[in-house]
Amino acid sequence: MNSELQTIEKHISQEYKYGFVTDIDQETIPVGLDEQVVRLISAKKNEPEWMTRWRLKSYRNWIKMTEPTWANVKYSRIDYQAISYYSAPIKDSKKLNSIDEVDPEILKTYEKLGIPLEEQKWLAGVAVDAVFDSVSVATTFKEQLNKHGVIFCPFSEAVQKHPELVKKYLGSVVPYTDNFFAALNSAVFSDGSFVYIPKGVKCPMELSTYFRINAANTGQFERTLIIADEGSHVSYLEGCTAPMRDENQLHAAVVELIAHKDATIKYSTIQNWYPGDPKTGKGGIFNFVTKRGICKGNNSKISWTQVETGSAITWKYPSVILKGDHSIGEFYSVALTNNFQQADTGTKMTHIGKNTKSTIISKGISAGYGQNTYRGGVKIMKGAENARNYSQCDSLLIGDKCGAHTFPYIDVRNPTAQMEHEASTSTIGEDQLFYSNQRGISTEDAISMIVNGFCKEVFKELPMEFAVEAQKLMEISLEGSVG
Amino acid sequence: MIMLEIKNLHVSVEGKPILRGINLTVNAGELHAIMGPNGSGKTTLAQVIAGRDMYEVTNGEIIFDGKNLLNMTPEARALEGVFMSFQYPVVIPGVNITYFLKIAVNAMRKHKGLEELDAIDFLTFIKEKMRLVRMDESYLSRSVNDGFSGGEKKRNEILQMLVLEPRLSVLDETDSGLDIDAVRIVANGLNNFRSNERGFLVITHYQRILDYIDPDYVHVLKNGRIIKSGGKNLAMELEEKGYSWLEEEQPIEA
Numbered sequence: 001m002n003s004e005l006q007t008i009e010k011h012i013s014q015e016y017k018y019g020f021v022t023d024i025d026q027e028t029i030p031v032g033l034d035e036q037v038v039r040l041i042s043a044k045k046n047e048p049e050w051m052t053r054w055r056l057k058s059y060r061n062w063i064k065m066t067e068p069t070w071a072n073v074k075y076s077r078i079d080y081q082a083i084s085y086y087s088a089p090i091k092d093s094k095k096l097n098s099i100d101e102v103d104p105e106i107l108k109t110y111e112k113l114g115i116p117l118e119e120q121k122w123l124a125g126v127a128v129d130a131v132f133d134s135v136s137v138a139t140t141f142k143e144q145l146n147k148h149g150v151i152f153c154p155f156s157e158a159v160q161k162h163p164e165l166v167k168k169y170l171g172s173v174v175p176y177t178d179n180f181f182a183a184l185n186s187a188v189f190s191d192g193s194f195v196y197i198p199k200g201v202k203c204p205m206e207l208s209t210y211f212r213i214n215a216a217n218t219g220q221f222e223r224t225l226i227i228a229d230e231g232s233h234v235s236y237l238e239g240c241t242a243p244m245r246d247e248n249q250l251h252a253a254v255v256e257l258i259a260h261k262d263a264t265i266k267y268s269t270i271q272n273w274y275p276g277d278p279k280t281g282k283g284g285i286f287n288f289v290t291k292r293g294i295c296k297g298n299n300s301k302i303s304w305t306q307v308e309t310g311s312a313i314t315w316k317y318p319s320v321i322l323k324g325d326h327s328i329g330e331f332y333s334v335a336l337t338n339n340f341q342q343a344d345t346g347t348k349m350t351h352i353g354k355n356t357k358s359t360i361i362s363k364g365i366s367a368g369y370g371q372n373t374y375r376g377g378v379k380i381m382k383g384a385e386n387a388r389n390y391s392q393c394d395s396l397l398i399g400d401k402c403g404a405h406t407f408p409y410i411d412v413r414n415p416t417a418q419m420e421h422e423a424s425t426s427t428i429g430e431d432q433l434f435y436s437n438q439r440g441i442s443t444e445d446a447i448s449m450i451v452n453g454f455c456k457e458v459f460k461e462l463p464m465e466f467a468v469e470a471q472k473l474m475e476i477s478l479e480g481s482v483g
Numbered sequence: 484m485i486m487l488e489i490k491n492l493h494v495s496v497e498g499k500p501i502l503r504g505i506n507l508t509v510n511a512g513e514l515h516a517i518m519g520p521n522g523s524g525k526t527t528l529a530q531v532i533a534g535r536d537m538y539e540v541t542n543g544e545i546i547f548d549g550k551n552l553l554n555m556t557p558e559a560r561a562l563e564g565v566f567m568s569f570q571y572p573v574v575i576p577g578v579n580i581t582y583f584l585k586i587a588v589n590a591m592r593k594h595k596g597l598e599e600l601d602a603i604d605f606l607t608f609i610k611e612k613m614r615l616v617r618m619d620e621s622y623l624s625r626s627v628n629d630g631f632s633g634g635e636k637k638r639n640e641i642l643q644m645l646v647l648e649p650r651l652s653v654l655d656e657t658d659s660g661l662d663i664d665a666v667r668i669v670a671n672g673l674n675n676f677r678s679n680e681r682g683f684l685v686i687t688h689y690q691r692i693l694d695y696i697d698p699d700y701v702h703v704l705k706n707g708r709i710i711k712s713g714g715k716n717l718a719m720e721l722e723e724k725g726y727s728w729l730e731e732e733q734p735i736e737a
Contacts, residue, residue: 426576435573437557438533438566439587439643440594449586453577453626 028087033080035059038187041086045156045190048163058176058186065180071344072373072405073313075248075286083219083250085188129154129193129209141205150234151196152207155223158194165196169227173256173292173321181252181315182290185221189254192222197232197263206463208237219250226256228263230297235266235463248276248312253289261297261324266305268462269318270470273310278368281340284312291318295327295353303330304347305461307470312341317375319348322356322384329358332458334470337370337402346376346407351387351417360391361457366402373405380417388418395425396454398447426454486511486682487532487651492543494524494531494707501527503707505543509651514683516693516718519704520726525686526570528704529655532684533567534560547651562594566649568640570656575627580639583627584609584646591647612645616672633660641672652676653684658692670695690722703729 029040038059042052067078129152145152151162158166176186193209211222228234251273259265276284287310293302304318314337320329331347349358364372372395380387395404406423428450436446452459452471459467487509494502502524509515519525531538532545534557545552552560575583588608589599600608610620616638628636637657644652654673658666673696677683685698693701693715701717702709703726711717711729721729 424576429573431573432575434533434535434557435569435575436583436587438561438569439583439647440558440561440590441583441586442558442590445586445590449578449583450575453575453579453582456577 028084031082031084033059033083033085033188037085041188041190044086044088045159047156047159050163050167051159054170054176055187058183059188061176062180062183062187065183067180071315072371072375072407073315073342073344075313075342078248078250078286080184085219085221086190088190129207144204148201148204149198150201150203151194153194155189155192155194155225158225162194162196165227166194166225169225169256169258170223171256173258173294174254174290179290181288182254185223185252185254185290188219189221189223192224192253193226193238194224195226195234195236197228197234199229200231201229202232203234206235206237208239210239219252221251222253224253224255226265226267227258228260228265228300230260231262232260233264235268237268237270237463237466239270239272248284248286249274250286251288251311253291255289255291255318257291257293257302259293259295259297259300259302259327262299263297264301264303265293266303266463267291267293267318268466269304269306269308270462270466270473271306271308271310271314272473274312275310275339275341276312278339281312281369284341285310287311287314287316289314289316291316292321292348293319293329294321295324295329295356297327298324298353299326300324301328301330303328303332303461305332305458306334306345307455307458307462307473308333308335308343308345309473311343314341314343314345316345317347317377319350320358321350321352322358322387323352324356325353326355326357327353328356330461331358331360331362332461333361334363334365334455334458335372335374336365337367337372339368339370341368342371342373344373344375346374348377349379349389351378351380351384351389354383354385355387356384357388358390360389360393362391362393363455363458364393364395364404365398365451365454366395366404367398368402370402371405372403373407375407375409377409377411378419380412380414380419382413384414384417386416386418387414389420391419391421393421393423394454395423396451397425397427484511485509486513486548487684488544488546489532490544490546492528492531492545493541494527495539495541496527496537500541501538501707502531505704505707505709507702507709509682509684511650511682512677512679513699514677514685514696516698516701517684517686517704517709518688518690518701518718518721521688523704524707525688525704526655529567529570529653529684529686532560532565532653533557558590561647561649562591564650566644566647566652568637568644568652568654568657570659572628572631572636572640574629574631576629578627579624580627581606581609581623584643587643588646609646612642615645615675616642617668618642634662634665637661637665637669638672641669645672645676650680651682651684653686655686656688657685658687658689663691666692667695690718693718705729 038055042055174182176183195207197203226236257265257267273285273287276282295302302320308314318331322329329349335343335345337343347360360376362374364374366372374393378389393406397404404425408421433443433446459470462470485508489505489507492502492505517525527538540553547565585605592599618638640657657669670692698715701713703711
């Protein structure tokens, strides 16, 4: 029996493939955080006065806040004065006019990660914004998108070129007072993506941002803002990786989504930050992220899909505020914790409008010493007549040293609400593996077959181009050399 | 031609001896029934042939087609043509039967140097086999054994045997928990599958299924030893008298 477990463990301990470091000249500001640093970041980005003031308000708010401790994760205290809050490749400090001007080392980095930035090499139908440490280094297919009136650009560019939109929506879903990490992000955020889809436009291609942390001892604080105007439609995907380093690195992002009347936003994440050393648990990314969308208008829809395989610690709850009548919120999640990874993730659905509907499908996979927590909140407000929620939380345990935890919170203030909650816990047992083996299926194939079967309800929600990638990523994260 | 040869097999679980010197030879084309009371070691024998590693083989050998099975992994044994129908088939949630069997069939085909079947050829192939055990096509989209009744699980085991086309089939209490119609369906599936190239070990507690399949030999297993062997008549005698009249009078020691 034990040898079977050992085989399972061997399968699930494969090395992180994206752990290399790119050797380029980077400008990194000294560690530490105070008002001067906030001003410095703002100055480096040549920001208008209103933006600097907003950052400072956020900073002054942040210093009064304390780090939350309610999450079911354990880590040693983060020293916020030991982190550098800005790092950028030197060549890129001046404005780039075309992709040819991007440092070839950076292009090579993305190539190595499987994200070629030359447009002709990339999948047709996907536009990419590449964020390298604190700055966006390239955005593809800009012209084509412009033709449709779609704005897809680095956040810092939006601040310069579309201040009216940024001013109107920045902090409107996640205010800087929201929580400790959101406040920190609001003060020091460096770059990220900005998307605006005009009225009635169905975005002609998938939009995608690829985040890469490279520099040591820096935090990555990106900010993404997506606005879908009336009747528009957009599908957006983000991917993330980081080098292997012994120190923990902080990633505290904020994502805000705004869906107006009849608009749909589909937001997918494939998160593969460095998870830390598989044997000792040393290093890895602390992923403390605030993601929230608002279905502002009637008949709007926001759908979050996430595949979380990386990070030492994941703390994120992509949520939807269902304000418009008949609006729809969805959350589809696969979270994998292997070795010493910990994840406390889930969603919050707040029903305000009438006939609003939310669906939560959460799949947690724990292996090694991994600890996986689902934390979900469903709130039905007083005026939300006929609100409906369906929640399903499934946990899959691989081996006998890992854990799965579920904390569903339900708050119903309207008697017409219909709530359904289902939960299950299963294991990949040696009897399932033996049964598969007896049919001629290798242990490795059996594990990926079972894991994929477990995740398929979520994978089918991913844009087609990425569903295969997600499946492969699960295999890489779970499989290893056969003994 | 000798297909399976079990010689002086001793097996323990957690230090406790379960099988205490089994000798058995199965030729190609033969069907052997193994009967015995609860706890006699029937399931242990099946699982050891299939390669479950919780059993410790302390002595003896199992030779299949001239190869030492005990040195092989469970999947290698399966690929060589050893199939076991489980007494308690395992549930695999989220993995549908089509997907599961397609992986298994293609692993077999690859092992034999044949081209893998594509989705369309595979569906045609499996639907034909399903008719033989009267399984509805709606099973194809169901998860392996998930929510199946006892009878459905056993039919699914026989379906897998028909699909994987093993040379040696070990059926562990495939008839237990089945009503008489289901026993007939299972027996029919088995009878259609018999041939000169295939061998069978049918492990059963009851004589009932032997009314529908025609065993060449019947062996009685008790306390980890085969204490009596005979033809079909032995099964009828057991049905009448039970197991208690058989004492371990002629222990077969190696």
